[in-house]
Structure formats: structure tokens, C-alpha cells
Amino acid sequence: MKLSGAQILLECLRQEGVTHIFGYPGGSVLPIYDAIFDCHDIKHILVRHEQGAAHMADGFARSTGKVGVCLATSGPGATNLVTGIATAYMDSIPMVAITGQVRTTAIGKDAFQEADITGITMPITKHNFLVKRVEDLANALAEAFHIARTGRPGPVLVDIPLDVSKNLIEFDVKADYPSLISIPSYRPAGPSGRVPELQIRKAAQLIAEAERPVLYVGGGAVASGAQAEVTALAEKTNILVTTTLLGKGSLDETHPLSIGMLGMHGTAYANHAVNQSDLLIAVGARFDDRVTGNVDKFATGAKVIHIDIDPAEIGKVIQPDVPIVGDVKAILTELLKLVAPRPASDWNDQIMEWKRRFPLIYPDDGQLYAEHAIEKLSALFDHDCIMATDVGQHQMWAAQYFKCRRTRQWITSGGLGTMGFGLPAAIGAAFANPDKRVVCLSGDGSFQMMTQELMTATVYGLPVIALIVNNKSLGMVRQWQEMFYEERYSQVDLQASPDFVKLVEAYGGVGFRARTPDELDEVLQKAKAITDRPVVIDCLIPTSENVYPMIPSGQTVDEMLVKTDLEAAKASVHADGEEWSFSAEEAVLSHYVEAVNAAQQEKAQ
Amino acid sequence: MTNSIMAQLQQEHTITVLVENHPGVLARVAGLFARRGYNIESLAVSVTDRPEVSRMTIVVGGDLRVLEQITKQLNKLVEVLKVVDYSETAAVERELALIKVNSEAKDRAEIMQIVEIFRARIIDMSDKTFIIEVTGSTDKLDKITGLLSGYGIRELVRTGIIAMARGSKTASRAGRDAAE
The missing domain is CATH 3.40.50.1220 (TPP-binding domain)
Structure with missing residues (x-):
């Protein structure tokens, strides 16, 4: 039977067991979208921004171990994938990114929506392909999936020019799709290979x-x-x-x-x-x-x-x-x-x-802290939910306080540290795990980088719970400015942010706000009961909290004392002349411990 | 660390990289060197006895640890078939240069003498210039260039080093074995 390149693409994806494509249409992928119109077994998820598609494919992959697939048009569509591809590359996540390209005869002519995406993604993909003939498409896709999932996994990009997806050739998937891939120059170690x-x-x-x-x-x-x-x-x-x-x-x-x-x-x-x-x-x-x-x-x-x-x-x-x-x-x-x-x-x-001397502990003073939110959220779903995070202080608190029971429960951008990753990654994981609740822990900074994907969650009825620990600032940068830049807080104030509750409502989801631990308990129960749309919980936490596991439970260390002590700690860190080292951290630690002990003694007297 | 050890560590290494003869493969290799911060001192690319395989000879600067990383990172590129390091092997290294040098009548005999001593050849001649072709080690090419510079070099081009192991050992055979 004669098939177009676009139809061959879908046949190949079927062979690879692909169930979801996260994508966004455009001029150079029109033939592919025309084929998708008739395709009912592979679900296409229409995102609101291509970067969201890449992160969703990533979240899908991280939560399952399968290869995530995203699709975008040429030019800006393809470049919008770049951050998502780089995120997957840094964390060795298997992904196949498919991009449209201008027709082969127009390549190199600065055509409308042309970008050299194979050139651009060369350093952030495990490998990439520009398919110039429809006859080469099936092979390129088979190799792309093989490379993405074997050895050290990673993203692979396949760039398909418009005419390649339009052209018709005789194609029989059973005969023409290579079931066994052998690339002479690519022989990664595998689970079944010899061990040294x-x-x-x-x-x-x-x-x-x-x-x-x-x-x-x-x-x-x-x-x-x-x-x-x-x-x-x-x-x-x-x-x-x-x-x-x-x-x-x-x-x-x-x-x-x-x-x-x-x-x-x-x-x-x-x-x-x-x-x-x-x-x-x-x-x-x-x-x-x-x-x-x-x-x-x-x-x-x-x-x-x-x-x-x-x-x-x-x-x-x-x-x-x-x-x-x-x-x-x-x-x-x-x-x-x-x-x-x-x-x-x-x-x-x-x-x-x-562990006894330096426990992970946070104040219990009636105020709401990020640590509460993480522990309560985790407990709400019997520690069996999938936790996606964004990047910043909240991510580190989550890393400290979210106790993973198993792998693939924890979805975070480690190597690249991509703000905006959390929500779309959570959505991708939710598609892959309909039986699990997926939560996204975010900050007020990160959340505003991919907010538009709330719409995707609403459209597909995904009950993703996004919990924003809102300290009205870019907390991690603020913390570093406090400790290493003499409290010169430059461009970290986010007092002017949208009302997150109204924002999610505008997108068709449900919003809650929590100011105290008790309020949080209450809204978490309500959030749990919502199973057909996204929920955003805006948790107001103190701006000045830093990521340090130092303050013993039940002891409300006088703020001045902590601040003074922090000064001393900072001085010692500066004296070391290093960015960060264990010795610097130990200095900070011991100062805190001394301060806390002093405060305790003072109290006892 | 003493200077002699430093000198030993900061040496140049000649490596041969066999790659699939695909478009863009040179960009992948060059890009890898650029983004990992490795220095290319010289690079020569050509076909081999097999049309589907290209051969790159690259001279890199760096200590042995850098060389090890370069080799490993190159091997990670999907289109790289084989990387051979000639640091520890007896190998023949050659480079070719074309030198356009001023040849005023009074200097011609002298220049021709230099050409003879270096077993170079004059391959073009005008009333004012010679083009001299010379083949040999980098060192030899540096020397003749130095000697000729006194007459005024108008243009100079060098191919970059190509290398081959002495004896029956072959890089391309190994590449072929990997391909089969």
C-alpha cells in the first residue's frame, strides 16, 4: 500500500508502542496532523506551548521508563522544544522529539519558519536525524527509539521536512519496519551484556x-x-x-x-x-x-x-x-x-x-512552612503519589522532606534545573499513570513560567494538584543574595504576582489558598475530592525562610539570633573564599548548632 | 610539579577517528571539541578505502586525562566507529604544505638549494614567485617555513597532520571489524 511519510511516521510510532504524543501543530507538520486526524489509537495531546510538550513527554518518560514523544512544527515550534530537550538530556531521560522542517528544496534558504534544529540540538541530544528522503524515515525512527532507550538513555530528535511527510511510497510496516536495530558505531552496554x-x-x-x-x-x-x-x-x-x-x-x-x-x-x-x-x-x-x-x-x-x-x-x-x-x-x-x-x-x-545531632527539622510555631505542605501532601495520598517539582527552594525542601517509597515517583529537573518544568511534567506523568494521583510542588516564580499548561490539564480533565509554596520572591536566588551578596536583594521580589486562585479558575480549574497548617489540612481534603480538573493551592509561606535543616523542633529560635548567627556563618564562608564546600557548610552548621544551644540554655535559665 | 613532568603532561596527541561518512558528522566532532573545551591543533578529513567511512586525524593538546575524556566522548557520538590514539604507538605522521615565496633572481639559486635539502619540490613558478610543495613532519615543515620566510612568504597552506601506525596494524581494519 502507498503511504505518505506522515502515515509511515504513525505506523512506526505504533510499532514502538507509543500511546501518547504531546504536540502542537503548524505549517511544516500539516501532513502529520492530517494523518493524526484519522489516528484513534495513539492519543495526541494538544498543549499550549511546545516547551510544555517536551516537559510532558519527559514527565511521561520519568514516571514510566518508556520513551516520551513530543511533536512540533519547524522554526519556533522546534526551538520552543529546546529547553525541554536539554532538560531531558542532562538527566538522561529517553525521549523522541519529532519536528517538522521546511521542504527539502527550501532548506538553507532562510525559508519561513526555518531553523536548523538538528544543528541547534546537536549538543543537547544523544543523536539527531534530518530525514531527507521518505525512504529513510522508518529506519531513522527505529534508530531514534533504539538510541533513546538503550545504554545511557537520552533524547533523540528526528527532523522531517514537509515534502518527506507528504511523499508517498510503497510501505508495509511488517516488512519495512526494522525490528532489530544494529548500528555498527553504537554498541552500548545493556542489561543482558557481559559484566566485567x-x-x-x-x-x-x-x-x-x-x-x-x-x-x-x-x-x-x-x-x-x-x-x-x-x-x-x-x-x-x-x-x-x-x-x-x-x-x-x-x-x-x-x-x-x-x-x-x-x-x-x-x-x-x-x-x-x-x-x-x-x-x-x-x-x-x-x-x-x-x-x-x-x-x-x-x-x-x-x-x-x-x-x-x-x-x-x-x-x-x-x-x-x-x-x-x-x-x-x-x-x-x-x-x-x-x-x-x-x-x-x-x-x-x-x-x-x-542524624540525631543534625536532624531535618522545621519550626512548629503555627506558621505555614513549605515543609508542612510537602509532608501533608505526601501523607494525603499515603506517600504513593507521584511528585513533580519545579526548581528552587521548594525543590530542595521537597528533596529533603518528600520520602520516596519507590523510583519513578519523583520527577524533578536536576541537571539543567529548569524552572517551569513541574506542571507540564506532572501532566505528562498523569497521562501515563491514570491510577495514581500526581502532584506538582512549585514556587511562585517557577509556576509562572508554564502556567498556560493548566489549560491542557483542564481540557483533558486531569486532577493534577499544583501546590505553590508562595514566598513572594525568587527564594533560592534571594537566599544566595542574603548569604553571599550582603543581602543586596536584586530583582527577586515577586510581590506583584497574579492571584493564583483566580488564575486557575480562569483556566477552568479549582483554586484554594492556605495561610496556616490547619487551613492547609482543610483545603487538601477538598483538593483530594476533586478528580476531574486541576487544582492549585496557593500556600503563603514566610519570605525569609532559607533551605537549611538546622532549627530543632519545638524551639522557636529568636529571629535576631538566627540572623546574627547567619552573619557570622557568612563571614566564615567568605573567609574560606570558596563558592561552596563541605567545610563551608560545616561552618554554617556549627554556628547554627551553637546558636540553638545558646538559645536553649537561655530559655532554661 | 616539575617543569619536565608538566611538559610531558601538556603534550600534543595525534588521534585518528573513523566516522560514518554522513553529512554533519564533521560538525558533530568539531562541536564536541568546542563545547567540552578541547583544543584542536590540527584536523584533516578524508575518505578511506571504504566509501561509507571517513577518516579524521586530529591533533589535540592536553594531558593524558583530557585525552582519555576526548576519546570517551568521541566514542559516545553515534556516528563514530573508532578512535585510535597514536601517543603510545609507533606511527608515521605526515603533513603537506604549499608555500608561495618571493623568488627574486638573486635568491633563486639559494631557494632551490633549500628545496633540494628538504626534498621539497617547486611546482609553480612566475617571474616573482615559486610555489614550493613540501611533505614531512610538522617539525620539518616548520623548519623550511622558517628558512623561506627570509625571502618573504606570500601565502602558506598546510593540510594538517595525517597519521598511520607502522607495521601491519591498521585503524581502518579495526573500523571494518566493528562495522561487520
Whole structure:
């Protein structure tokens, strides 16, 4: 049968098991949209901005592990995808972005709505294709999906000129769609490949010899589906597990061996543990600067085992003692056979002692804080909801306080740190998980970057709950200006924002506002009962709150004292002359602890 | 760190990259070097004995760790078939230069002598200039260029280094094996 390029595209997507396309039409994709008109098995989601489409495909992929698909027209449509593609690239998320292109004869002539999108996305895609002949389309798509989902996953872009999607060729999907892809120059490690036994034996040996080991688990464990293996390894060896922002859920965060996230805004105990460890077992993690701070001072006493599917990550930042390249799940499975059981040791006790000394705690003074919102939201759905976040202070609070029970429950832009990611990503996840409630934790800054996608949620009847922790400022930037720029608050004031309650109502959803923890309880119950449209909860929180897990429960530290103390802490940080390091953080920590102790003593007297 | 060790670490490396002969592949390789902050000292691209494979010879500056990262990052590009580093291998390296030099009557004999000593060739001649073709190592080309500069070089073009391992070892054979 003769099919057009557009029809072939849909046939290929069907072969790949695609159920949802997030897209927006335009001139160069008219033939594709004409084919979509007749297509009833693949659902096309009409977004309100192409960036939203890319983030939705991303949220879809993160919450399922499947390849997310987005579609946009040439020129501005394609460039609007760029931030979404870069977000997926930085976090190794499988995605296929399909863009229209001007007709082949017009390419390079500065035609209307022409943009060299393969050129533009070269550094932010795993690979990309400009398909110049309809005969090459099926192959390009098959390779695109193969590349996106294998090895270290990532986004792949397929650029299809107008005439390529219009042209007709004889096409039989069964015969003409390649079922087995073999790209001679692309041979990633996979779950079924050989594992490097010698290296794994060396790793087991190091684990046996270590006195102060820590497991440092990243997004690679999520991509590989290795939650069971991470859990088994931790339990067999009694090694405590810290995760990166993207590794959250690799071990149930309510598990006694979980010590939460590490890094810049990680728990103090995880950071102490890593810093004083003698063996760091990095599992699908890449020693990002937000994790290590000053690399020269990072875990200086530790030997390093680095497990990663991407050979280029080995030695990029830290030279490991035992590098192991391959699929995390396959390697951990082998490693589990070789490690001997270890009892919990003094080292475990030491970390627990740090946990007691520097707990994650926030004031209980009747005021509403972001931490309340996160804990209440999580509890509302028995900790089984999917949590998407935006980027900023709220994201870090969520990373600290949202306890993931499993992987793919936590959706956040880590590497690129894309404000505006949360709402569309939550919508994408909601399409993929109709049986789960999806919540989006956002800030008043981030939320205003993708607000228009509320309309998409309304149109498709998705009960996404967006909870805005509203501090009327760009909190994270404000915090840095407070600590490192002498409180010169430059362009962070967001007092002038829309009324979020009215805004969501204008989009056909429901809005609530909460000023106190009690009010929040009340509106959360109401929000839970709404199951056919988006809900926005505007939570008013104090502007001056910083991300630090320092203030003991029940103690309302005099604000002046904290501020004065912060000054001293800042001075010590400045004296160090570093942007951020563990020593700087420790200085801040110890100042807080001293201040709190002083306040307690004062109270007791 | 002593200067000699520094010098050893900050050396130039010649690598050969076999790539699929697709449009845009040069941009991918060049773009990778640019965005990761690696320096290309020289780059030569050509076809190979197989029309579907192109061969790039790249001279890069950096220490061994940088070289390792470059190799790994290049290998991640989907269209890269193979990366061969010639730092540790006995290899032949050659470069070709065309030099248009002033040739006033009084200098001609001298210039022709230089050409002979360097086993170069005069491939074009006008009443005022020679074009000299010379092949050899970078060092040799630098030397003859230096000597000729006294007469006034009007134009200079060099191909960039191409390299091949000595003996029966081949880069392209390995590339072929990977392709098969």
C-alpha cells in the first residue's frame, strides 16, 4: 500500500508502542496532523506551548521508563522544544522529539519558519536525524527509539521536512519496519551484556575491607530499574545509602538504611558520612558539582568504586579505584553474589549519631512552612503519589522532606534545573499513570513560567494538584543574595504576582489558598475530592525562610539570633573564599548548632 | 610539579577517528571539541578505502586525562566507529604544505638549494614567485617555513597532520571489524 511519510511516521510510532504524543501543530507538520486526524489509537495531546510538550513527554518518560514523544512544527515550534530537550538530556531521560522542517528544496534558504534544529540540538541530544528522503524515515525512527532507550538513555530528535511527510511510497510496516536495530558505531552496554567480572570481584574485595563504606546512588539506578538490587545490597551489607536528587527512591527513603540526599542541600548526616567514608560506592551517579562541592576536598579519605553505563563518566570528575562500566542492575546482581554479609557497625552508629545531632527539622510555631505542605501532601495520598517539582527552594525542601517509597515517583529537573518544568511534567506523568494521583510542588516564580499548561490539564480533565509554596520572591536566588551578596536583594521580589486562585479558575480549574497548617489540612481534603480538573493551592509561606535543616523542633529560635548567627556563618564562608564546600557548610552548621544551644540554655535559665 | 613532568603532561596527541561518512558528522566532532573545551591543533578529513567511512586525524593538546575524556566522548557520538590514539604507538605522521615565496633572481639559486635539502619540490613558478610543495613532519615543515620566510612568504597552506601506525596494524581494519 502507498503511504505518505506522515502515515509511515504513525505506523512506526505504533510499532514502538507509543500511546501518547504531546504536540502542537503548524505549517511544516500539516501532513502529520492530517494523518493524526484519522489516528484513534495513539492519543495526541494538544498543549499550549511546545516547551510544555517536551516537559510532558519527559514527565511521561520519568514516571514510566518508556520513551516520551513530543511533536512540533519547524522554526519556533522546534526551538520552543529546546529547553525541554536539554532538560531531558542532562538527566538522561529517553525521549523522541519529532519536528517538522521546511521542504527539502527550501532548506538553507532562510525559508519561513526555518531553523536548523538538528544543528541547534546537536549538543543537547544523544543523536539527531534530518530525514531527507521518505525512504529513510522508518529506519531513522527505529534508530531514534533504539538510541533513546538503550545504554545511557537520552533524547533523540528526528527532523522531517514537509515534502518527506507528504511523499508517498510503497510501505508495509511488517516488512519495512526494522525490528532489530544494529548500528555498527553504537554498541552500548545493556542489561543482558557481559559484566566485567574481575572488576566486580575487586569491588567486592574493597567492600569487604572497608570500615566506613557509603552507597551513593544516582539516576542510573532509576534508569536501570535497580531498586530491588540497591535495597538487597544495602541490607546484605548494612551499608547506609545516600542518593542524589535524581536517585531518590532507589532505596525506600523510610528504610532505616536510608540517609536521604547528599550534596549542597542534602542532609547534614549524609554529607558527613560521605566526607568521612573510607569507601564510596557510586552507583549510576556522576559526581555532579552540586554533590561534590570542591572536588579536591570531597571524600578525600575514600576509595571509590564507580559503576556507570557510560564509560565517559568514569574519571570525568573523580578517578575511581575500581571503575565498572555496565548496566547498574546487571552489575549489582553479580556484586550481590560476591559480597559477604556485614553486620551493622560503629560506623552505622556514628551516622545515626549525626542524624540525631543534625536532624531535618522545621519550626512548629503555627506558621505555614513549605515543609508542612510537602509532608501533608505526601501523607494525603499515603506517600504513593507521584511528585513533580519545579526548581528552587521548594525543590530542595521537597528533596529533603518528600520520602520516596519507590523510583519513578519523583520527577524533578536536576541537571539543567529548569524552572517551569513541574506542571507540564506532572501532566505528562498523569497521562501515563491514570491510577495514581500526581502532584506538582512549585514556587511562585517557577509556576509562572508554564502556567498556560493548566489549560491542557483542564481540557483533558486531569486532577493534577499544583501546590505553590508562595514566598513572594525568587527564594533560592534571594537566599544566595542574603548569604553571599550582603543581602543586596536584586530583582527577586515577586510581590506583584497574579492571584493564583483566580488564575486557575480562569483556566477552568479549582483554586484554594492556605495561610496556616490547619487551613492547609482543610483545603487538601477538598483538593483530594476533586478528580476531574486541576487544582492549585496557593500556600503563603514566610519570605525569609532559607533551605537549611538546622532549627530543632519545638524551639522557636529568636529571629535576631538566627540572623546574627547567619552573619557570622557568612563571614566564615567568605573567609574560606570558596563558592561552596563541605567545610563551608560545616561552618554554617556549627554556628547554627551553637546558636540553638545558646538559645536553649537561655530559655532554661 | 616539575617543569619536565608538566611538559610531558601538556603534550600534543595525534588521534585518528573513523566516522560514518554522513553529512554533519564533521560538525558533530568539531562541536564536541568546542563545547567540552578541547583544543584542536590540527584536523584533516578524508575518505578511506571504504566509501561509507571517513577518516579524521586530529591533533589535540592536553594531558593524558583530557585525552582519555576526548576519546570517551568521541566514542559516545553515534556516528563514530573508532578512535585510535597514536601517543603510545609507533606511527608515521605526515603533513603537506604549499608555500608561495618571493623568488627574486638573486635568491633563486639559494631557494632551490633549500628545496633540494628538504626534498621539497617547486611546482609553480612566475617571474616573482615559486610555489614550493613540501611533505614531512610538522617539525620539518616548520623548519623550511622558517628558512623561506627570509625571502618573504606570500601565502602558506598546510593540510594538517595525517597519521598511520607502522607495521601491519591498521585503524581502518579495526573500523571494518566493528562495522561487520
